[in-house]
Amino acid sequence: MLYVTDEQCPIASGYIRSTPLFQVPNLMDELLQRELNPPQQEAVRHTDGPLLILAGAGSGKTRVITYRIAYLMQMHGVLPQNILAVTFTNKAAAEMRQRIEGLLGSAAMSLWMSTFHAACVRILRREADAARLSPQFVIYDTSDQLTLLRQCMKELHIDAELYAPQSIMRRISTLKNELMDPDTFIQEAGDFGLDEIVSHVYPLYQRRLQDNGALDFDDLLMRTVQLMRRHPDVLERYQQRFRYIMVDEYQDTNMAQYHLLNLLAERYRNLCVVGDDDQSVYRFRGANVRNILNFERDYPDATVVKLEQNYRSTGTILEAAGAVISKNSRRKEKTLWTENERGIPIGYFCAQDEVHEAEVICENIAGLHRTEGVAYRDCAIFYRTNAQSRVLEDGLRRAQLPYQVIGGLRFYDRKEIKDVLCYLRLLVNPQDTVSLQRIINVPRRGIGQTSLAKLEALALERELYGLDMIPAALETGVVGKNILAKLRSFHELMASLREEAPQMGVADITREVLERSGYVDALEAEQTGEALSRLENLRELVTAAAEFDSHGEGEGLQDFLTQTALLSDQDNLSDESGSVVLMTLHSSKGLEYPVVFIAGMENGLFPHSRSFDEPAEMEEERRLCYVGITRAEKRLFLTGAARRRIYGVEQSHPPSLFLADIPTSCVQDFSSGAVLEMARQPWASPTSGMTTGNGQARVRPSTSVGAGSSARKSAAARAGSSAAAPYGVGTQVHHQHFGRGVVQKREGDGDQLKLTVVFRDHGIKKVLAKFAPMQPV
């Protein structure tokens, strides 16, 4: 056998025998012809050399990917272990694997089918030596990252008030996604502003990650690329191994992922990327649409296949989506079409406020369920920001409709779960100082801040990390006598757990930790409802661990921790539960539902107020809108509210400018008063849309309720807001020191007029209108 084989893989012994569908070549042909349209077939049959599949929404791309993998294996004799398939979520990977197994039987077992991050973890663990990593490294999530960063800042005496840890973190993350390591950055960074600070913190932060045996999300990608660049022999092995590479959602890859792919595919050039530039919505986390737009430049010999037939949505929904996305410049031209029926017009409703909006949505879901027998699980509600989910949840509860929320606070991010996971992490990797600090006094054992500070000082001096710092403290006696005893007993606890752990299943270890740490006892003693629900969550954690044990896929605790760290929101979406699904528009990518509601169709919310200034951001919002609309199969409802409370402050937003782009014939306005008609007014002229020129004022769908077009005035009147110019609630302002902001609240009047303003970069401030160096924009 020519190809590199996977040592762990029994050469797919089953796969030749267990392929009912593909035994004979012409059967395969027949199958492809029956199941796929001509461009889809072309994509499947193109096996060698670079391939770009531009897959419009709902054009059957998952089907193409799965059939292509099956085709490679069956018709070209490609071994499953020579294929790398990268998807966006674990859920997508699992589904795809299942479908391939449906076609080929168990042959697909040894196929690498996972997210970028999961694939990188796998590589890094195997190549830990070359990557100069501890093989039992742990993965830090956002909050761990921030904890570590804060410590680094403290160590360097950088004022966290002056430089928000979050912005430094964001910057470091961006740098990592651009493959900029600390050494390089020191040379390139300016010696002023944020970057000057970052040039000090980033190297230390990175060193501390290493000391703690930890990697953050971005490291997973960056370190893998570094590994491949520095070790040609390792790279060569993986190039040989992954002769065929397929990437889904290519439009959302960042620079690190882009380079990794190019490195791996360099040798055989069998790189197949699938994506849709119109669905690129992760710019904020480093995704670069140029990756897909430039694929043909990167691989001049690339074959390009466009999948433009949509099988998902009604003609009406597709037309609306097309109208919205067509306003974007810089896109690959493609026209989605469908043979599906026109369907029912899109419903629009402008509610009085957000509570009313939720009510209307619930009434409609209940109505569809009652009169048309629509299952709850076939209904989804999307929104722009997680904050919107609460009111919707309240509504659903009141209407007694079953629902599940995807995203928001992840299960594994809950305090009690995170605590226990930190115990487990320490068992795997005793160097992990961040975890130690989190749990050393949880539950309370009387090891307080002062003692901890002494411990830390000692650790810093002697360069000790994690559990190692405790014996040192015991010897030197830097802490008082009774603290000493407490430290000792904690250390003994951890030592004995560590000894037992390797022999036990994950569920048993978890139970052991819960019992012996006193965590459960402490919660039981609390006797509050909150403690009860935490206990409930912990039970759920044990269940998840037991499930993990029984699947037997991983190798114990280590893999369980990795899995929990890399789990995405979508991954715990269950189709079984029969409930209405709530999620952000971002999370909705890649999914489809017969009935879709998009709530909060208002300027300032969607498109989000932070995107008005930058055309590129605005285009991203528009793509997000396109994504949302194209999730719908049969029915789409768009809703908004004339008023809503945000941070407890009442605001009123005009209808979303995206509504104005949807052709009249596609929508039916159910609002009282012709709201949609009014919404169309300000932006309906030929000059509407985005103008980037400086001279001509960009059409600004402002949230102001003061001066403005008659349409906006009447919207304000209906909303019942005070309309006194120049600082009405919602007015966009510019402040000499604080920059851009939006007026949130007015108090007093005349010279005493006080304004609460939300500034884009400086948070909420109260200013006296008379004195503030500020004007409306």
Add this chain to the structure above:
DNA sequence: TTCCCGCGGATTTTT
């Protein structure tokens, strides 16, 4: 050391 209260900051989106 811990608990409680008050204040300020935050929210765009997430592997």
Add this chain to the structure above:
DNA sequence: TCCGCGGGAA
């Protein structure tokens, strides 16, 4: 509005 943190008191 809600959450997390810091400061002060027991």
